[in-house]
Amino acid sequence: MIDLEDIQGLVFSGHGHMPWSRFIFLRVSNAVPARTWLQQVIPEIVSSKARSRSEAKPEATAHIAFTAEGLAAIGLNASTLDAFPREFTEGMSSGQRPRVLGDVNANDPQKWEFGGPNTEPIHILLALYAQSQNRMTEYEQASWYPSSSTGFSLVYSQNSHRQSVNEPFGFRDGISQPAVIDGPIPLPTDPNALPPLTPGEFVLGYNNEYANMSPAPAVPAASDRNTILPPDADDATARSFGRNGTFLVYRKLKQDYDAFWGWCEEATRKQDGSVDPDAKEMLAAKLVGRYKSGCPLTLSPKADNPALGASDNNNSFKFADKDLEGYACPIGSHIRRANPRDVLHPNGPERSVAISNRHRIMRRGRPYSETLESGTKEVGLLFIAINADLQRQFEFIQQTWLVNPKFNGLFNDEDPLVSNADGPGTMTIQREPVRQKLHGLPQFVTMRGGAYFFLPGLRALKYLANLAG
Numbered sequence: 001m002i003d004l005e006d007i008q009g010l011v012f013s014g015h016g017h018m019p020w021s022r023f024i025f026l027r028v029s030n031a032v033p034a035r036t037w038l039q040q041v042i043p044e045i046v047s048s049k050a051r052s053r054s055e056a057k058p059e060a061t062a063h064i065a066f067t068a069e070g071l072a073a074i075g076l077n078a079s080t081l082d083a084f085p086r087e088f089t090e091g092m093s094s095g096q097r098p099r100v101l102g103d104v105n106a107n108d109p110q111k112w113e114f115g116g117p118n119t120e121p122i123h124i125l126l127a128l129y130a131q132s133q134n135r136m137t138e139y140e141q142a143s144w145y146p147s148s149s150t151g152f153s154l155v156y157s158q159n160s161h162r163q164s165v166n167e168p169f170g171f172r173d174g175i176s177q178p179a180v181i182d183g184p185i186p187l188p189t190d191p192n193a194l195p196p197l198t199p200g201e202f203v204l205g206y207n208n209e210y211a212n213m214s215p216a217p218a219v220p221a222a223s224d225r226n227t228i229l230p231p232d233a234d235d236a237t238a239r240s241f242g243r244n245g246t247f248l249v250y251r252k253l254k255q256d257y258d259a260f261w262g263w264c265e266e267a268t269r270k271q272d273g274s275v276d277p278d279a280k281e282m283l284a285a286k287l288v289g290r291y292k293s294g295c296p297l298t299l300s301p302k303a304d305n306p307a308l309g310a311s312d313n314n315n316s317f318k319f320a321d322k323d324l325e326g327y328a329c330p331i332g333s334h335i336r337r338a339n340p341r342d343v344l345h346p347n348g349p350e351r352s353v354a355i356s357n358r359h360r361i362m363r364r365g366r367p368y369s370e371t372l373e374s375g376t377k378e379v380g381l382l383f384i385a386i387n388a389d390l391q392r393q394f395e396f397i398q399q400t401w402l403v404n405p406k407f408n409g410l411f412n413d414e415d416p417l418v419s420n421a422d423g424p425g426t427m428t429i430q431r432e433p434v435r436q437k438l439h440g441l442p443q444f445v446t447m448r449g450g451a452y453f454f455l456p457g458l459r460a461l462k463y464l465a466n467l468a469g
């Protein structure tokens with residue numbers, strides 16, 4: 001069974017009933033008071049057990065995650081840190097990562113607001129969620145609310161108030177999430193739903209889709225003075241620091257609403273120059289793979305079915321039997337790239353699902369909306385993903401599926417929603433008798449900053465808070 005009580009609640013819940021959230025990025029200036037601070041905040045963290053149906057829904061929660069630099073700054077020993085994967089220790093903005101992730105030109109880390117090479121290093125992400133604005137204000141007044149006297153400097157802060165189920169382009173979001181065996185959420189019963197995944201895809205120290213245990217870095221048993229951590233699976237002289245932890249991807253993605261809808265309008269303008277609202281909506285849906293209601297094009301190819309979009313069956317579909325050629329949901333649409341389900345040619349449906357299942361993520365994104373100093377309003381998505389293997393899951397999706405122009409037999413198209421940082425793109429819409437090729441897709445989404453974090457289990461957090469020296 002999964003040790004839900006030790007896993008931070010964000011892994012198994014997006015906290016949908018808590019619309020207010022704040023993401024506070026901190027730099028540790030003094031490890032000793034920072035550890036005392038950690039001790040005070042840990043009781044605020046709701047575990048994944050809270051997601052079980054029998055548990056009352058929390059009014060508020062905190063979550064804490066560390067960058068590799070942050071783990072070092074709080075005092076984790078260097079050899080344990082070395083056991084973490086390279087993409088995490090290198091960080092999102094250094095080495096090969098920007099090239100892997102398509103963070104070039106307008107997305108270049110040099111231009112980021114935070115998390116880039118020109119901005120203050122990030123050590124800790126403190127994510128706060130609350131049911132009401134008042135509850136968030138109570139958090140602000142709490143004794144542990146970060147200040148320089150608690151051993152930190154504030155690097156960056158981001159508010160989010162989620163007012164609907166839609167992301168800023170207007171599409172219902174947060175629909176397709178992986179089901180997890182032995183998790184707190186009942187598994188789907190619909191035979192058309194995707195199969196549930198092993199817990200090791202989302203939590204370290206459990207079996208994953210390769211029937212291997214997802215590797216969890218260990219610490220010398222002697223450093224765990226109060227025997228807080230679980231035993232290491234292989235080594236009696238070590239305790240497991242990584243077990244029940246996972247990796248969190250944070251990317252602030254600015255969305256250009258006017259460019260997105262303006263382009264859809266121009267691309268579908270009638271010959272007499274008038275706007276065709278239905279064609280415009282349909283084209284936007286083709287780029288996403290779902291209508292704004294959330295209804296999948298594969299299940300309703302000709303027109304939106306809002307009731308289906310809002311229903312529990314809005315994710316019960318695969319592509320191979322109904323939509324192999326992409327006549328309903330284009331091969332290059334966002335959702336078909338982000339999860340090709342059973343159509344990863346030439347392997348056949350079953351094999352394709354098995355492959356797709358090795359590249360899934362839990363999405364925990366939140367919208368943001370803010371007025372810049374210039375007076376302009378900016379909207380976007382605080383993209384947050386949870387996965388046990390940054391490279392095999394988040395980075396693979398981004399690199400091999402979203403920004404790859406040759407994805408699944410396509411010739412020169414990138415993801416129509418989140419790509420095209422390297423110049424205007426194309427989008428192919430499969431249809432009979434001939435496919436339609438649209439040109440001049442601008443960049444609709446721009447990267448503003450982000451980082452890779454480790455989201456430790458609660459016992460691992462207590463271990464860090466208790467470190468000596």
Ligand code: HEM
Nearest residue numbers: 167171172173174175176253335338339381397398418445
């Ligand atoms: C601002 C940027 C983005 C927007 C507006 C956006 C929007 C959407 C929408 C509307 C959906 C369909 C609803 C749903 O299933 O929840 C979706 C699904 C999805 N998106 Fe994104 N997305 C963005 C960025 C990303 C990025 C960067 C990734 C991964 C690297 C990603 C991965 C996914 C995945 C895995 C799904 C579910 C696919 C499925 O299982 O059917 N998205 N997105």
